Structure formats: C-alpha cells, structure tokens
Amino acid sequence: MLAVVGDVTPDEVFQKAQQYFGSIPKRPVAAKPDVAEAPQKAERRSVEADKLARVPALAIGYRMPPRASPDAIAGAVVGEMLHNGQASLLYQALVKQKKVALEVDGGANWPLGSPFEYGGPALMTSFIVYPPGVAEQDVLNAYDDVIQNLAANGASQAELQRIRAKMRSDWYAELEIPVERASAISHFTLLDGSPTRINEIPEQIAQVTSDQIKAFCRKYLVKTSRTIIDRVPEALRGKTMNAAKGGR
C-alpha cells in the first residue's frame, strides 16, 4: 500500500510508482498470524519504583473491542469524552473537583495513534500524574466514580454535541498534515479495504448515541478487564504501596 498526498498529479505518481516499484516480483502473501489475546479474567495491578521521578503516575489500561466490532466507534467517543482536554470528564473530576491529579491524558489506542488506526488487540489507556501527597486509591476511587457515572447515565445531548464537534475538529487537524492524511488513507485501505473511510469518520462519530456509550462502558470498562500500573518515586514507595494494598 503506497499512499501519496500533496502537490503532485496522479499520472506523475503512477508513472513513478511503476518505474521504481513495478519491477518487484509478486510474492505469495503470508497468512495473517492470529494475534488475538485470551480474555482477561481479573484486574491486574502492580507498583513500580522510579529512581528519578519526583511525582507518582498511574496508567490504567482496558481491553478494547476488535476493529470490526460496531462497539469500536463508541469506544473512540468514550475515550475522548474521558480524556480530551480541559472539558473532559476525567480532567474536570480528578484535577478540578477532587484535586487528586495534576494531569490526565489518554484515550482509545493512546498513545500509539488515533482510535481509528489499530488492527489487533488494543487498549484504552488513562495516564494520570498525581500529587505526591495523594494516595493511589483516592485517585482510583475518583476515577471509578467517573466511569460508573458514565456507565449509568451516558452522555447528555449537550455533551454529545461538544464531543462530536471536538472530534470532528481534531480529525480535520490530523488530516491537515499531508503525511498524516497519507497514513490514514493507507491504514483504512489495509485494515478496512476502504480508503474513503477517511471521509466517513466524523459521520460515524456523530451517530454514536448515549445508549451505546452506556453499553460500551458496561461491557468494556470493567475492573476485570483492566491493568493498573502505579509508578512512584522511590522515596515515596513504602507509603504508596501500602495505599495500594489497602485498596484491594
């Protein structure tokens, strides 16, 4: 798959592709290996010490639906509702209201790429940097409240409108960069067999409903299918490990 975007004409590109790549002989295509993972049955947690870090951070990862699943697009929207900017649910709850975090970032397929460019197993990851004086469990409790609330109540019409606008705008911003546009076209071609899906993403996002968001949270954002890593400065380790044990 070769995608070319920019100040070129199709004729010129096809001619050059023929000239430089046409002589490569055709080969049989290797069978696609099965990289599916066995379902996760229980929450996994660990604490790691960091010699040089000054503040602790948490990473929480949930298994995402396969690409072809109709749930995948709801997962993309949920990931952005939770993590996208200062208006996001996690930023507002953890940083602003409960004051248990300094920074929140994440999303479906974060930080590897956009929520639309994974083929095999993928995660929704939340990355939370939190103040040294706050216990890991307090961060997790605040986090779980947000997830449970979204699973129970879904998104209001105003919230849906906002996230649709933001995701449309972000999608355009990605496509504004020619090499990203080429990359997106090649991913959609390889993974979906459809280069034009690049044009359908904003519409697909706009069709996700509050009910789908609730259903997604209940099915995928569950404790048994998540892994939590707490990385703490070595000096704080004893304290935070005890807090983590207390939370089990």
Place this chain on the structure above:
Amino acid sequence: MKLIRATMLVLAGLMILPAAWAQEKEPPLPENLPAYGPLVPFRGPQVVQKRLANGLTLWMVPRPGFPKVSFAIAVRSGMASDAQDRPGFSKLLMDTIDQGTKTRNARQIAEAFQRDGGDLTGGAHADFTVMMISVLASRASSTLDTLSDVLEGATFPNNEVALVKRNEADSLRAAEAEPSFLASRTLAKEIFGGHPYSVTSLTQASIAATTPEELRHAYAIRFRPDQAILVAVGDFDADTMTAEVQKALGHWSAPAQPPLASASQPAENNPHGVFLVPRKGSVQTAFLLGAFGPLESSGDFEATEVANAVYGGMFGSRLVNDIREDKGYTYSPGAYVEERREAGVLKTSASVRNAVTGASLNEIFYQLNRMATTSPEPEELTRAKRYLTGIRAIEYQLQGAVAQRLASLWMEGLPPEEIGEESAKIQKVTAAEVDQAGRKYFPASRQTIVAVGKQSVIQQQLEPFGLTIQPVE
C-alpha cells in the same frame, strides 16, 4: 489553560528524525542518482492588516478550503516583564487567565471552546504571552465571543488560583527530574546573568508568593488592546472576520496606566566555562551549549541559519553525522537558533552516555571550530538551503503554524510579509556570508557549557579541556 512548555520560540532548527535507526553503517549511495528536483518554496500569503479604534492589531490570512480557523492572540509582555521576586509569574498568569470570568466559570469556558472544536493553549515567552486555538470555521464567531470574555473579564477566582499554584508546584518538581529542563534553566541563567531574559521558569518561592490580587493587577495592565495582536488564519472572509472581531473585541479598552517597558538589549558577555548540574544516578550527561547569535532583524540572520543547518540543525548535518551516525555517542543531537526580541542565541544539545562525556564535548568543539575556520562544501550549502526552504513549505501548510509565526513576527517588530520572504532570503545567502557567520558566531571559545549528569563523571572527563567547572544548583 494547558501551558505549552516552551519558554521561547524556536524559529529555526526544526529537525525531523527518522523513527528507527539502524546501527550498522549504510552502504554508499548508488551513483547516477537523479539530480535535485525543482525547489518549490512557500508562497507568502496575502496578510490583511487592520487596526481597531481601541488599538488592537488584526492580521488575517483567509485560506478557503480547509474548514477550520486558527487564532493566535499575543500581548507584548512576558517573563521579562515579571517582578524580580516573582520569576516565571507570566506562566501563572497564563495558567489562570481562563479559570473564570464575570459570566463563566472555568468549566464553562473549557466546554465553550470544546463545543467549537478547540482547546485554548497558551505560552509565556520572554517578551510576550500568546494564546492559540483552532476551531471549526463554522464556530469561529462563538470562539471570538468566549475569547473576548477571557481577554476582558477574567476574574482569577481565589480557589482556582490556589489549585493552579498547588499543581504548578508539583509540576515544577516533576520538571526538575528532567535533565533538559535543568539544562535550559541553567543555560539562560548563565548566559543572561542579571538580565530579565535569564528567567525561563517558575520557582517554588514565586509560586508560593503569588496572590490572586497580583494576577488581577497584572492582567489589568498587560492585557490591553493597544499592546495586543489577534491573528486569524483559515476559512473565512476578511470583511466578515473584521466585523466579528469588532463586535467581540471592539469594546475592549486599554487602562490609563502606560504599558510595561520591554526588555533592554542584554550585554553579550556570557562566560566560557562549564556549569555542572549534578544529577545523582544519571547514566547520561545532558549537554546544552549556548552563545549569542544575531537578532532576527540582523542582516546576517539567514546566513547564520544556513551555517547552523550545516553544523547541527538538520538531520544530515555534521554534528549528527559525527556523534550519532558515525560514533554512536548520542541519539538526538541538535543545534538551534533561538530568537528573543532583543537577543539571539545559538544552542547545541546532546544527551550522551556517561563514558563518552569528554569525547562528545571534544567533537562538539571540533565541529563548532570547523564552522569558524573552514568553508562548507557547496553540496552542504545546497542541502542546508534546500532543507530550510523545504521545512518552511511543509510547516506553513498548517494554519496554526502560520498564525503562530505571524504573531512572533509582530512581537519582534517585523512586518507580516516576512513570512513569505524567508525562503528567498535563505536562497540568496552566499558561501562567503556563511563563512563570516561561522567565524563570528561559532567558535567554541564563545560557548557557555551546561552539563547535567553525574558529578564525578563530568568533572573527571571535562578536566582536560582546562575550563573552569562550576557546580550549580
């Protein structure tokens, strides 16, 4: 607002590194490669310039097609205008400016921008502060409305200021674990001495001391239309945009107090020596070298940019070929031209393995002195000029990059047309001009050297250079 953690604008020296690096030496390139294709430089846009009755400068670049609009709002005061006992205060000002207005709380502001498809980001630089936001073109007037609220009606609520202060204190602790942060902070301090440009970050003391009243007072004096520019780039009609800006910001008024004085030109007497920032357990030495370079308005600015690209400012440069490709001392060395309104600084950075700390500085010095004493090959000059031209053509495809560049031109007192003339000026640079810039700015003896890492390693390995090695905080 999410603060962009750059303390100044890096105007040149953008480096694109390939994601993967093969350790083994590459075979020589085949002969009879096609010649360079024609160079297609960035074509400068028509910039529509207006000034509102209240003094607000408005630069607009209508670019139909891509359905977004990027705004940059800059005011002419930054960290160089902060009180001496409040280093980095401008950062707190930018952190808190969008945390509440007379009509909206912090959450409502963030949600209003999200509804338009944007996120407000901000940066406190030495000479100015800038806010940026890119939104759906159909929502641009709504964005201007919220922006006007932030620019005219920010209230700095006590509880929000307290939270920002606590989080900035922790963020500063986190940043102090990063060698690059420590190196930048120390280099600015040593190069600029007592000049206001020496400050690039907050301190715990300034965070603790800053009050909501101080923020409100500074906001009233600094955020004023006669010292501000609004840049808009994107899918709009200039007359409509002018009317929208007039409606949103036409009533913004300047206070009676005079604007803050801008920074004076710093004395160019940076020390030639090593400043050692000890970092226990470090497995690398992070080098950051700096020396004064030309102002952007200076006649030899472009020649210096070309010289810098030959030296270390692009992927195929001498420094990268030497200490990365050939010797494998480091992964991402680089050289940068940094511009403030009253000072230009040439910087070299490289994080190297402990064992090759001395050997790396030796190569850096060699490559610097080579620029000062010998002429680059014609092929090197061609490559550097094509790189600097091409990188602009790539960069300025993006609305936000154009908006940001125009804001920084205004800050430096340069006309907007400059954005379209950069490439032509680079193409006109002669070999003799590059030689002169090399001789003038690149000698190793002009450099202030910061090394962050294991103290015993740095002291032992840099001892043969005969420079003073001064441990600093």
